[in-house]
Amino acid sequence: MDRPQALIGRAVERKEGRDKVVGRSKYIDDITFPGLIHGATVRSPAARGRIRGISFEGNMPWDEFTIVTAKDIPGHNHVALLMNDQPLLADGFVNHPEEPVLLLAHADKYLLEEARRCVKFDIEPWPAVFTIEESLARKELIWGQDNIFKSYLVEKGDVDSVWNTADFVVEGEYFTGAQEQLYIENNGIIAVANAQDGVSIWGSMQCPYYVHKGLLPIFKFPDDKVRVIQTETGGGFGGKEEYPTLISGHAALLALKSGKPVKIIYDRAEDMVATTKRHPARTRHRTAVSKDGKLLAQEIDFVIDGGAYCTLSPVVLSRGTIHSAGPYFCPNVRVKAQAVATNSPPHGAFRGFGAPQSIFALERHMDKIAQVLKLSPEEFRRRNFIKDGETTATGQVVKDKVDMQALLTKALALSNYHAKREVFTEQNQRSKIKKGIGFATFMHGSGFTGSGEKYLSSVVGIEGTAQGKVRVLAASTEIGQGTNTIFTQIAADALGVAGDVVEVAQPDTKFVPNSGPTVASRTVMVVGKLVETAATGLKQTLVQSGFLHEGYSSRQFEEAVAGYVKKFGQLKAFSQYKQPPDINWDDAKYQGDAYGAYAWAVYVAEVSVDTVTYDTHVDNFVALQEIGKVMHPVFAAGQIEGGVAQAIGYALYEKVVWKEGRMINNQMTNYIMPTAVDVPPIHVFFEEQPYSRGPSGAKGIGELPMDGPAPAILNAIENATGLSLNHIPLLPEDLMEAIHD
């Protein structure tokens, strides 16, 4: 029997890998249409104010340009998200620097750039707020009644009953900065639009159905008059979750008015200055502990800076809130969380989605408490790790077969932690280079938070082709992380066929069902499971109709599919997500099963701090995690390595320099991401405790590696220098001040 070898768990070839390597893949800027013209966005120079006038200056043939303002919007002037508060084009008022005010299009893209410089706005400046502190102090009311987009309160037990009797109460304050996603391919969209046929969008994006939903109210078109097609996408990291909706709206407005296809491509400077970044955050901890090292109460005050409009901030806040108490058991927990408004461009989705911020605070704070207790960071954590059957901050009973004790033991052994701690202490006395080692222990929930997956109710289809192949129909996008390949592995194994029998359809809202957004580490665990179920359904149809007989070969399978399609015209199977009855979440109380499953991890960082240049270099990194099932060993390791590198940037290099709400270092020469020589060897290890509801037991891993490195690195810096530093990015300038103050 030539039943093919299972593909899951093997490093099979990347589905679209050859096309990418030889340059055959078509990214949005490689695509053109007859008569296509170029679009550009003219943006607010002011952080906040009233638009008094717009003038068109210079020696420009203005009559050749398509010009769009808010007045040209046929339907609603908003980007459809949670609150619909963000206009597509500013109408009378601006609320952040670089806010889109006016759109231009012209066939000559060089002239277009010249024209963009010749549009001048007269703006009456209004007072603005630029920091979390200013926003909370209501220095100026810039959004709603109180500058607050969203707040949550999580209550477990009664923290207030503990403070007076606890042996120790330890407080700390922690800050994390903004971060730019820096996908390789900048944002770009092409739109074709007319009143009869509606709008079609091609572009670089993570979530075609978000764009679809976003375009409907702008044009008041019915569902079937908006079509969205994802083209090959060079990375997203969350930066192409919600933002492409706005660019699509712009391109479509220009296309409708000009009657021509319109392409809008952001260059790096525009992408950096205008699009979303990771939310800056401030976290305060107040923790009661007993002298034998048990957590008694955690009070956590978590605030994120949402920028000028609500966008996704409530959801980012939610994930940050739920992760803020970490993988520990504490009987009494209170988390107060707020997302506040400031006059900077809206902050948005970015790998980790609020969790890296609150986990940074917690894992620094755990080291601080350990010091107060005169326990090692290791021992203090060991006394508090959550165990099977214990409850998290939201009261979720942990059912993962997780053993954080064993995970920690293994990670510390793999990194030679204890021996290094001793050797470094001794060597540092004689050296200008101070070495240190530190770690963080954490978990990351897979899939949408709380009832999110229930509301999404994602659908995946699989269809047979006349040639006998099967095609996976999903809106989940390949953005470099391996969706095409992993869906192929899952479908092929479920069908018992070779990988080349499976195709993955290009996400196109006209042909694929809504499998939900490509975010939240959900594509393998949630959507992948739907692929598996749909494939099983398709196989059952073939067997029950007599086209396929158990013990079939790949070839016989293809014949069966082709035969079925020939006879019945089509072969399709669908699968829809249903929330399992034992997953319960209370949105009002913010209690219950926050995530179906978590990935668990221990990360160990080794650093050198140069006291001549105040430079911190990460010398070595060990990343150990339990992720259910390694679907593809190369992709899985790649996710971890890439995430760790990105998080090293977050911790030590990538500082957004703000001036009155505007990023002023919006170039890659001045926004410093680590290069290959700044990133150490990253040693990746996996443990597998299969999750019953993931395909082959898989849980999510995409965001996990963003969470742990920053606190592990700052814990290592404290080990090296004795300095307790609690904000990131931690630049050499900051370290110098800390050392000499």
Add this chain to the structure above:
Amino acid sequence: MRAHLPSYEMKTPASLHEALTLLANEPGKWRPFAGGTDIMVQFEAGKLAHRKFLNILNIAELKGITKDKEHLTLGALTTYSQLQANAVMRAEFPLLCQAGSETGAIAIQNRGTLGGNIVNASPAADSPPALVVYDAELELVSAQGVRWVAYPAFHKAYKKMDLRPDELLQRIRLKRNTAGAHQYYRKVGTRRAQAISKVCFAGVARQSKGLLSDIRIALGSVGPTVVRIPNTEAALNGKKLSSQLIAQARNNLAAEITPLDDIRSSAAFRVRVAQNLLEEFLCGIGSQN
């Protein structure tokens, strides 16, 4: 790309003579364009104000490395890669090789030129501190002939040079007198590669019978031009190294540089790191003997 491409013009002269004639006839109108590694960044950003360029990259007289007993002479179009590959450079002028190896990426090192690095006149450039401590001389050529100037006096103020609009930098000459000298170069950038410097330090010194002599120190990114620090040097020459002397040198240095706060770093950081580098340089002399 934000530049309006049709507004720019570039001419490629067939010879040095043609280039110099053009520069003489229309002084200031044509700006030389060699590797273009900095100009293209401004162009891409739509911030390149000058519109007319003279492509000199193919002019033979501006190329090549020659040596005699006393000097090593580099054509202005010598790339960072070429200077690192030269055996005499590596043996006698390691600081300049190191500067070349830490400039940009390999692609930039293959394209960017030493002459371009000099006349672009960025105070944060990597090679000028090394050229200053080597007492480099520059050969400037125009339709009227050639003249030699001492490099340490070449930069007059921010982006102001001892260079007329009708002149081209033709060659850079280095005295082969570094044998036995202690040499030190350290660029402190924003990361380990592909970085612009926050402080750049080059130093050479000799020590005999325990006494320091012939100290030359230059720094980048701590003022409007690359700077030498004559008072600090004078207070070290003829002295015996000690922790007191080093402490005094640190103080002298702080009084001689005028760094700014900017997008890459702070003045306070630049002063302190410059002092630390000075100390590392001086301690290195001590440990060598």
